Amino acid sequence: MADMKIGAYICKGCGIEDRLDVGQLVNTAKRDGKAAIGKDHEMLCNAEGVKMIQDDITNEGVTHVVVVGCSRRAKTEAFSFEGVHINRTNIREGVIWVRPDTDEARETTQEMADDYVRMGCAEAKFSKVPASSGEQGLTRSLLVVGGGLAGLTATIEGAKTGYSVELVNASGELGGSSAREYKRIPHKNGLQGPVDNDIDQLIAAVNDNARITVHLNTTITKTDGAPGRFSVELSDGKSLTVGAIVQATGSKPYDMANLPEFSPENPDVMDQGQFEAMVKANNGAIKKSDGSDARNVVFVQCAGQRSEKPGHLPYCSGHCCMTSIKQAHYVKAAGGDATVIFDDLRTPGATGEDFYRSGQEAGVAFSKGEVASVKAAGGALEVGYTDKILAEESTIKADIVVLATGQIPNSGPNPYLPIELAQAKEDKDDALVAKIEAELEVQPQPILNLNYRQGTDLPHLKHGFNDSHFICFPYETRRTGIYAAGPVRRPMDDQQAVEDATGAVLKAIQACENSALGRAAHPRSGDLSFPSFRKDGCTQCKRCTVECPFGAINEDEQGYPQYNEGRCRRCGTCMGACPVRVISFENYSIDTVGQQLKAVDIPDEFDEKPRILVLACENDAYPALDMAGMNRTEYSAFARVVPVRCLGSVNVIWITDALNSGYDGIILLGCQKGDNYQCHFVKGSEMAHIRMSKVDETLKTLNLEKERVGTYEVAITDVDKIPQIINDMEKTIGEIGMSPFKF
């Protein structure tokens, strides 16, 4: 920016004036922070304070506003100025609220605030106002993959908003497994028992809608591009341009052949799908395989599910208890006896409990127990089970046994396996090569055929279900603009699939509209900044293309990274990965953080005033520190906290620079990593942990103790733990001594 002009505004309200020398802060901003304008105000967030800043922007040409007062999480509406960079320097939650109001503490508290003013100005100096890339387009058209209940719901709901929808279905018929149901579980008033299957109405509505195009017997051969401008090629040779994609490819039943103890080869032992088909074919009559009427039907819940045995499903499929109750109703209605043997009968949803009652009222017998065997016995079947209430072994005779075997997601292949295989081959790790090759053997066919550097399909989390941030924004997959809905995302029943699809399609629409404006999706929703790289510095190491948790970066023909703003979630993991530091955002870069930590005044070794750099994830750790402030939990006056977008964006250079410039300790605070991750960018925290495990080397070459750098997984609720971590670091420094690198 040609003429940058920093204006620093220091608030005296909220008790700041009583605790700090505000005049000195103004001086610091002008002298050290090079602020052209430095002012204080009784209460910056009131209309007059805001007007003072706005006037300077309008009349004095201030381009970078440094608001020194409360945390960036407070008063966001008051301090939102158009067209300028805004820095929020936190001396309320981050300084006066975490330090005691005593005469002894006054000096170090003032030093803290002065440092934060310097840091704020340094951050501003190296930031630009982000503008979107210009590569975006607006396409008000969606692609829905899969024409089962979830896919149909997403399609019709999308069309209702005015979007056009392309529905691609692999088979020749719509409706998926719902179309094969005899009756369905009611969505309201569970006490009424099963109700008529009305999926044909939904299918008709989809077929009749002018905004919807249905592609039957069709698969996707290639998907390219980014949200707002996906280009999709179909097996019938057609090409589509869509703004976002909903993948609702559903589930298939777990194969009961894996359960030899239940005699799966016996034609009167069925899974729930087979039983449903038999009842539908017989229009409600319950027939054995030989065509005779079945009197007794036993339902075995959790068959091969919720079990740690090899080959079994460790999870609960969520729908099978309700499905068995429904099917037991069929048996009672046909005049037979139905017994459901369950361990925990799980009846989720508003109608669940009442539907269970409806089964009991109809006279279905429910027995808490664990089934050990199903055997043929004299023309019938004998089910052996442990009665868990009466604590005894028992048997029950049945004409038909129905196994509740659960759902396997219809996902595409794990996209990372080919990449991992190439790596394992490069590392000459033969055992790993063999293992990955065996896994590749059993992978399903690709569904989306993404032309992405990181593989053809949505990444998995566990058990083949598609990865999504389960807790905070479950619809977002790891491929921006592509939303998984229904049991391909997690095990679920019909009603949940309907809700899931409705939510997912709204997210897809949001993705189209956002990407047209160059805005990010969750969790940095609305962010206009995006990463770019300096080509002449890039060594083509490919780290960024590999480490981006969202597969946003492709490679161009020359092997350079090719960013796709629309797919990018703005986490900065690529920036943290780049060994030559050529990746940056306009308002977040190696410099915006690096210059902050350099702006801190490092006292002489003999002053006994250590400096602790805290790099805190802005999603969890930083808010937790704010809350510590609100609780007036004290922590060390020597800590200097810098919020980062994600721990994954932490470049090792910041650590080396901090150590070299005399910091005594460094703390990295990120979210939980691993399978049960809470990291808002999925892999960021994990990446940071891997990178930091290599920092030990650096410490060794500098002859520094490894305790000086600590990486932690914390949550937003760790309001007491985080101050403790900081205080412990101060103590550790007291024990091992100050850093010798002070100049």
Added chain:
Amino acid sequence: MSEMNQAMIEKYRSNFLQEVEANVEEGHWVKMCMQCGVCSGSCPMENNWDHPPQELFMMIRANKRDEVLSSSSMWMCTSCYNCIARCPRGLPITHIMHGLASYGKRMGLAPKEQPTVKFGDIFWKSIVENGRVNELKIGVGLYFMNGFVQGIKNALAGKELGLAMMKTKRMNPMEYFGGHKCKDRSGIAKMLAKAAEFEAEHVAKFGK
């Protein structure tokens, strides 16, 4: 075994739950139990019986007819209503407990040596004989329920109370010898005979 009993067994040969539904007070509720165990966990008698309500309900479904009807468990119920107040499924558990006890008694399966059962017997006998309850006789009967020696011990333990009751004219020792009876004893006897007739009719219906 009574005729009635035979008829019942015949009709519900393999389905005790249906037998309970047809014959036990509030028995149609048993199928609605979802085996959560809240009743068992709430019952103050939990340490004193073999089968808590939840388990009895499961035993009914598991066809354990004799075990249920001869159990002493239902006889231990103090009618505190904790279970009813807490059952998430709204089962009238207390009533079912008493229903099961009385059905067991009717089927001749109630445990003979159970104190509540014995009390019931003594109480009933007193009514049938006198047309009213003779408290003293019932009291003494209960004292000596478990043998003469125990009876004397029980009586000595209750001596203070007994004397106090006599003093305040709450108890008349002469009542033990005859005692007064209700005015229309034969009327009561006729009423009971009529009830027996209804019962026989009921049994006859069952036979079919």
